[in-house]
Amino acid sequence: MTFCKSICLLSYFIVSLSFCRLAADANAAKHTNVILIMTDDQGGWDYGFMGNKILNTPNLDAMAAGGARLSRFYVSPVCTPTRANLMTGRYNYRTRAIDTYIGRAMMEPEETTIAEVLAPAGYKTGIFGKWHLGDSYPMRPQDQGFQEVLVHRGGGIGQPSDPPEGAGKYTDPVLFHNGEQKRMKGYCTDIYFDHAMKFIEQNESQDKPTFIYLATNAPHGPFHDVPEDLRQKYKAMDLNDAYGFDLNKRRKNEKLFDDTSRIFSMIENIDQNIGKLFQHLKKIGAYENTLVLFLNDNGPNGPRFVGAHRGMKGRVNEGGIRSVLLAHWPAQLKAGTVNNRIAAHYDVFPTILAATGVDKPEALKLDGVNVLPLLQNQAESWPERALFLQWHRGDEPTPRTNAAVVTQNYKMTFSKENEPGKLFDLTKDPAESKDLAGKKAKLAKKLTRQYNNWFSDVSSTRPDNYAPPRIHVGNSKEPTTVLTRQDWRYSGPKGKGWTRDARGNWLVTVEQAGAYDIKVQFQKQEDRVATELTVQVGDDQFQAKVPADQSEFVFKNVSLHQGKQTVDVKVAEGSIERGPMFVYLTKNK
Template sequence: MNFRLSAFLAFFCWMCSGSFAQQKAKSPNVILIITDDQGYGDLGTHGNPHVHTPTIDALAAESVRFVDFHVSPVCAPTRASLMTGRYALRTGVRDTYNGGAMMASSEVTIAELLKDKGYATGIFGKWHLGDNYPMRPSDQGFDESLIHLSGGMGQVGDITTYYQGDRSYFDPVLWHNDRQERYQGYCSDIFASEAIKFVEKNRDRPFFTYLSFNAPHTPLQVPEEYYQKYKDIDPGAGFGRDGRPFYPMSDKDKEDARKVYAMVENIDDNLAKLFFKLKELGIEDNTIVIFMTDNGPQQQRYVAGLKGRKGSVSQGGIKAPFFIKYPAGFEGNRDISGLTAHLDVLPTLADLCGFDEPKDRVIDGQSMMPLIENRKVDPDQRSYFSYWTRKSPELYQNISLQRGGWKLVGNTAYDAEIDAFELYDLDSDPYEEHNLVATKPSKAKELKGEMDELVEVLAQEENLLHPPLIQIGYGVENPVFLNRNDASGERGIWDQEDIYGYWRVEVAAGVYDIRFKFVKPVPAGGKMTLELGTQALVFDEPSTGTIELMEVKGVRWGASQGDLLPFYTVGGKRYFPFWVELEKK
């Protein structure tokens, strides 16, 4: 090698390494941690003396802590807003099941935006925004995905763990890059260890790790060694002497709390391993770490005095911890009290990571950076709307709007007068104990007017009027499993046998083999009917015994859109399948 070539290569390598170091400084890694049904009070740092969370407490001590941070009352809407910076209704997500937990593929996620900037992107745990193409994590910007299906392991929508019963969290079959794989161990340990492997594999490039624990969601299953630490505690003791309300706990609530605290401690131990890996790899300073939860607790327990729990628009249902740590970017160990929400994560990461927010749609969130940088922010310029029912917003049921420290809550009829609402001054009454609607009717009417305008806009969103379709037969996913979580139909459709249900689909022309799995074996001798659009196919079944799995082959369909409606009738009863598998030949 001659001198000139050697010098050129040396200079080139120096330039590349310098360029990479510069790029790395401008492109921090991102680890977004969210837990499932962990309430505001399920942390030692929030005054709970029973739960042991030294790792999360230490993270909080080193972080910027947003103490007025809010999420949706239930999980799928929270995750849709978190991923897109938009109210969940804009994305097509309105519920946790009943066909309402599928996010339109046209939505642009944090993962897609970071992937476009050269980030490696991975999700580990719960997705809950659609289990079929084109709504899976792999369709929405994630290079690597290890998830369970539907809203929770052991639920009817998660077809690979449902029949494991009280062992659904152990040795599960999960979906790794859209394929079923069996894993050994406890679910939280699996998700965390795979996230750590992803971090290590991508140590030399910017990465986005979405560690989305399904714990401590029900079913409350935890390794025995963790439960033993809590089996003798009284989760209802030691509260109520600091001026904050404490709501009574039943014996079942207390036993549930013991299991929840054990599950949370297991998460804490797994996060200790993750944070140790960041230090070991020397990338801790250039990594943004966010910790949050998705809604309030499902069961009654300590919630730091807040009223309500999961599903409620009261503070106990929607106020959540939010800790953000970025050593290379800003100073930690600070409390910030400005009104913030899950909607704000995408705009904040846009500022920190240098990507542009989508310009072709409404982004409801606002960057947190002005608050982090101590810039003056007018609290009256920020509102936060919340609701939850099984469908679209019901006027005025379980609905609220906050602005400037005030909160209007509706749990009344659609034509109710303003005095039927609740109005709280959260600055002086954070526990929502004193309804001021009678003395501040003008403030209540002002907030109600804003609420009405926003509901009217959200109710007309395209993705709500025309919900996302599961696409079948396009080669990206074959076979396709349609599960109960994404089935529409009667409200409350879950694991019932005799219930009306269907899936909204778009089917490519072709020949299909179809299998129907039932919740329990059904009597033989009936007829299986499969409707799609204007086509109805009827199949006779054998006349003896019982049937658990039914199969029909060579079904020919033309290209079509509509409701895929399967039902089996026998003995005057109609059975809706547990799941349907469609394989294009």
């Protein structure tokens, strides 16, 4: 390490230590609350203060003006990887959460979440909204440090893991409160914010610090159930400026206009709730000492305005991996602070620890760094760093596939494993249109080497690093295990994932041998055809013929063996074979 780099790193650590002491001193006088808000599929330019000419976001605009902001903040191309990075402070490839479905949206339960660090330090921890890191024990948020839990299943309301009683409703949704299924009243985003506000008020009344993870499933689809008054407002507007290109020069797409009006109505509803939240913090006397962080989880869920950039959700172009990071903390952060140093979602974990004065467990290894000095603009000698981002479909990551290395000025992107990467100067070419890999071969080679080293490192975090986690059955903390299409592993010939005729199986660990009830719910293909069910759990097989007018069946008191098993359920109606919609396994007493 050169002398200059050593001095830079020393300066960084001195500033970081001073912030830890600052937070600790503030904590001695008055505890610091943290509210971490993340929206789903909003996109990094879906804000008025980011130049969006259509969207009305006055409360988020005020939050940006009244707090600090990192203007070069990065997230993963899709949601589960971002959530794993955010919750652990580690690259998601270390956590086994690598995709959004087919069993790859479950996080290794041995990973330590920010809630698991804050709770032992006296924090009351709550999650409201979207988890998407595992719906079954031991991967639920209540198994990972959260004491108050109000969430939906899977990746969103309306997806296959949603309970049948929910039917994709954003209004009066079926949610899970501390593990218990409940029909709620109201619009989903309003419900999350209302419960979060009640939670922090209750804790403030007892003088206990609060950590809230408030993760909305809006403005993720489906779009059929949105705030109607706001939808009509945007439907009546000329939405050409919502996309960053002139739709008059293309074939107009009425469905795109309609979807955009619905998405924007959900975003403005989020903004309204942000305003209510800040008013509530003032009302309960928690405004000055509450750090509110706000970000979006990936790029926009469709073609929308992304400034001078290009790309959207799923891609590693700037439009697909850029987010805002707003930080509002009147007691510590100066209004109007904007810092352009690069940072990423895995930096949030150590930053929260620094803000609260809570020590990192000694054995815990983080990939992120504390960025409070950046939010305070007190980091003139900030060390150079590289950020690594990647995502693609598949059972495990492939090197140099939809991946990016981001530095302060340059960016290297990789499309396919056997193709050379492309190099862009983001300071001069934010749209990533001019490949400089040939002209700057030395830099391209350096960034490629850094990427290769990173991929090798994260892929060797643990033996069998990319094996999916297993759902545990028969644990007293979850009397009934529900297996959904969200978490099954693809095994059938007719469609992958969630299509009607798809097949899949589940990897489970049966903790206790004994008698279980197994309930199978399925969709009928033909009303007048009986259904033949076959349930395979390890080496044990159970079969039944179900009358044509029924769409569920319960295998009573079947014996399961302890240990690692595969659950495979076949629903056969004549020549048609498919998987079930839900499987419920209940340990009998």
